[in-house]
Amino acid sequence: MGFVFSGMLAAAAAAVLASWAFNAVVHLVWRPRAITRRLRAQGVAGPDYRFFSGSLGEIKKLRGDGAGLQLDVSSHDFLPIVQPHFRKWIPLYGSTFLYWFGAQPNICLADVSIVRKVLSDRTGMYTKNLTNPHFVRLLGKGLVLTDGEEWKRHRKIVHPTFNMDKLK
Structure with missing residues (x-):
């Protein structure tokens, strides 16, 4: 009975490890290649x-x-x-190009x-990236970092302040 249980435990551990390995290969190899291939087909090098x-x-x-x-x-x-890589890559790849922070495309x-x-x-197609929690703590969840309905509510409150008559 103990041998069967340990065999099942080993099989479960192997399945978990295989799943992690597959996810790592997808995330670190296949996904970047697919993104690169698709964007290069659209002219983004x-x-x-x-x-x-x-x-x-x-x-x-x-x-x-530098x-x-x-x-x-x-x-x-x-x-x-500050950003010497942009100075080098813009003349090489044009004004729109793809670069990588680890496995994250930018x-x-x-x-x-x-x-x-x-x-x-205004369609919401380009969302704001809030992956860095230090950035959020620095700026707060104000008009700069909000999206959707929350952004509309913030904008409605702030908009009258920047009216031309008030700025004069």
């Missing part, structure tokens, strides 16, 4: 996905190279110091007309 780290290795290297740079007092060009939009469309969207 970007740096290649690296297993588990995505584009973070290249970002870290470029930030290390760490010794000093910003001129009269210059407002802080991109080579799309960079450097085209002003597309950014305007995304920011003025």
Whole structure:
């Protein structure tokens, strides 16, 4: 009886491990490849996905190279110091490209007309990313980080404050 129970326990553990391994392969290999393939078919290129780290290795290297740079007092060009990867990738891949934070895909939009469309969207297609809890604690759940009905309610309260007559 004990041998059968331990065999069932081992089979259950093996099934759980196989499920975790399958999910890891899907999340870390197949999903990034599928996303990359679909976006490249639509004309959105970007740096290649690296297993588990995505584009973070290249970002870290470029930030290390830019760490010794000093910003001129009269210059407002802080991109080579803060985000040197964008400075490198925009000329290579265009104004819209895909890059990876680990296995999480991110799309960079450097085209002003597309950014305007995304920011003025009222359909709810472009949701706000609240994955970083420190970001939420820093800004609070105000107008910047809300969506949907809650955003409409906040906007309705704040809108009269920015009326042109009151601003004058």
